[in-house]
Amino acid sequence: MSQPIAADPSARLPRQIPYIIGNEACERFSFYGMRNILVQFLVSSVILAYLPEANREGAAKHVFHSFVIGVYFFPLLGGWLADRYFGKYNTVLWFSLIYCAGHACLAMFEASKTGFYTGLFLIALGSGGIKPLVVSFCGDQFNQSNKHLAKVVFDAFYWTINFGSFFASLLMPLFLRNFGPAIAFGIPGALMFIATLIFWLGRKQYVRVPPTRGEDPDSFANVSRTALFARRGGQGRPGLLVAAAGMATAVLVMLCFAIGPSFWPEKFDFVISACIALGLVILLGGIGVSMQLDRARGLHSDAAVDSVRAVLRILIVFALTTPFWAVFDQKASTWVLQGRTMAMPEGLWWWPGWLVKEAGQMQALNPLLIMLLIPFNNLVLYPLLRRIGIEPTPLRRMGTGIALAGVASIMAGLIQLNLDDGAQTSLAWQIAPYVVLTLGEVLLSATALEFAYSQASTSMKGVIMAFWYLAVTFGNLWVLLANVAQHHPSVVDGLAAAGYGQNAFFMFFFAGFAFLAAFGFAAYARTYPMQDNYRVA
Numbered sequence: 001m002s003q004p005i006a007a008d009p010s011a012r013l014p015r016q017i018p019y020i021i022g023n024e025a026c027e028r029f030s031f032y033g034m035r036n037i038l039v040q041f042l043v044s045s046v047i048l049a050y051l052p053e054a055n056r057e058g059a060a061k062h063v064f065h066s067f068v069i070g071v072y073f074f075p076l077l078g079g080w081l082a083d084r085y086f087g088k089y090n091t092v093l094w095f096s097l098i099y100c101a102g103h104a105c106l107a108m109f110e111a112s113k114t115g116f117y118t119g120l121f122l123i124a125l126g127s128g129g130i131k132p133l134v135v136s137f138c139g140d141q142f143n144q145s146n147k148h149l150a151k152v153v154f155d156a157f158y159w160t161i162n163f164g165s166f167f168a169s170l171l172m173p174l175f176l177r178n179f180g181p182a183i184a185f186g187i188p189g190a191l192m193f194i195a196t197l198i199f200w201l202g203r204k205q206y207v208r209v210p211p212t213r214g215e216d217p218d219s220f221a222n223v224s225r226t227a228l229f230a231r232r233g234g235q236g237r238p239g240l241l242v243a244a245a246g247m248a249t250a251v252l253v254m255l256c257f258a259i260g261p262s263f264w265p266e267k268f269d270f271v272i273s274a275c276i277a278l279g280l281v282i283l284l285g286g287i288g289v290s291m292q293l294d295r296a297r298g299l300h301s302d303a304a305v306d307s308v309r310a311v312l313r314i315l316i317v318f319a320l321t322t323p324f325w326a327v328f329d330q331k332a333s334t335w336v337l338q339g340r341t342m343a344m345p346e347g348l349w350w351w352p353g354w355l356v357k358e359a360g361q362m363q364a365l366n367p368l369l370i371m372l373l374i375p376f377n378n379l380v381l382y383p384l385l386r387r388i389g390i391e392p393t394p395l396r397r398m399g400t401g402i403a404l405a406g407v408a409s410i411m412a413g414l415i416q417l418n419l420d421d422g423a424q425t426s427l428a429w430q431i432a433p434y435v436v437l438t439l440g441e442v443l444l445s446a447t448a449l450e451f452a453y454s455q456a457s458t459s460m461k462g463v464i465m466a467f468w469y470l471a472v473t474f475g476n477l478w479v480l481l482a483n484v485a486q487h488h489p490s491v492v493d494g495l496a497a498a499g500y501g502q503n504a505f506f507m508f509f510f511a512g513f514a515f516l517a518a519f520g521f522a523a524y525a526r527t528y529p530m531q532d533n534y535r536v537a
Helices: 017-035 038-042 053-073 075-108 113-130 134-140 147-179 181-201 220-229 238-259 270-296 302-332 334-339 359-387 394-420 427-455 458-486 489-498 502-527
Strands: none
Touching: 017 075, 017 113, 017 134, 017 147, 017 181, 038 053, 038 147, 038 181, 038 334, 038 359, 053 075, 053 113, 053 270, 053 302, 053 334, 053 458, 075 113, 075 134, 075 181, 075 458, 134 147, 147 181, 147 359, 220 238, 220 270, 220 302, 238 270, 270 302, 270 458, 302 334, 302 359, 302 394, 302 427, 302 458, 302 502, 334 359, 334 394, 334 427, 334 502, 359 427, 394 427, 394 502, 427 458, 458 489, 458 502, 489 502
């Protein structure tokens, strides 16, 4: 048996790594630069001028969350193309060019609904397509001799993401205000072009791992297919029937969207319908596979079958995080719209009034706080909890993160009640929910990936990443569904009778939803069978 290669203390960072880091820095500025001004542009643009003014905020939120759904759905496509056909380098390069075209559309078609929405689709496709690949492509550049340097690079990756997000969130609202949408959307486009150029310049130095072309016999899909179709003497195939019911129901949902029967909600557009259909396939398909998974033993290795079962358990964990993402992504939609109705602070010595001129700039707090809270948690909070006898396990951190999203949404709701009462409210009050929500993100997001990687075998880690991105997709689906429901005449009349504004009710509803998910998460965590699938050194 071959012995593992010892790490070389004198090993240097691979020469191609700066190209990947530079690409990531520019791409993240590009993405957050356009994303974080999208809602504030839409509510005052000619794109939504056909709507009554009272309906534009709801429409802007719908467009934004539909866009985010696409960003976190298309990683499935990018990962599949890279794995099956083109490899990571080619897939990243080609999707980056699509990404650049999308930015160009935003900058050029600010007054064209068709052109602007085409740009959003291309950015969602491009950004989502490269999302699961850049980090893993970076990992491909290391070998056994220099793998100890990989952690330094991945730490730099995370800081790069937040560094780019911070400056994009801080500056782009000012460019939109002072120079207009063509410049404000054009600058992120220029950064994406630079990102693509930097990535291309390193082409001769990259290590390129060839695509697997779907040849793994023990892949998640192959094991699941065997479990559903395998026969066992004297027994039926109830799991196959459940999975087939999921597919049939999904097809029925899409037919309802296409035909538009009287009972089908008029505002259930393609995005909502497709997400509901996908959710049914995953839910009922997962249940069906779980019911018959042991039938795959003997046809696949026990390790492969156990890994699929681990993925199915992790799916439940990820599903319970979706209310967190429903709250989290509203900081770029509902919270920005709330901030536009608040007063800029005056007379506060600590408030950077010389710099902060727009409510959308408050989003810069999130990446800034992440850069502060991660070392604070690791160096202060977690050791303190252990000292008083509380072990901050991954499941405890994740459950707390979901609950903190509920607390942040209550804070935002209380601010909204104050605004609805006609009181002039300082924008500085939004700092509190941003701090609480960002603490929740730090506890949940990084921990969830660490947890999932420890629970799944090496061959299943790609599947885990795909389902993790889908958790964000379904979180934003909850927002779209709630946005449709809150504009239903019966809901509008009920809120008016109770004396609640729609926005305040929206925030309190999602707070309750997050608390309910946190309670369910805690209950499931008590019975979850923890595993350790880290590789042996």
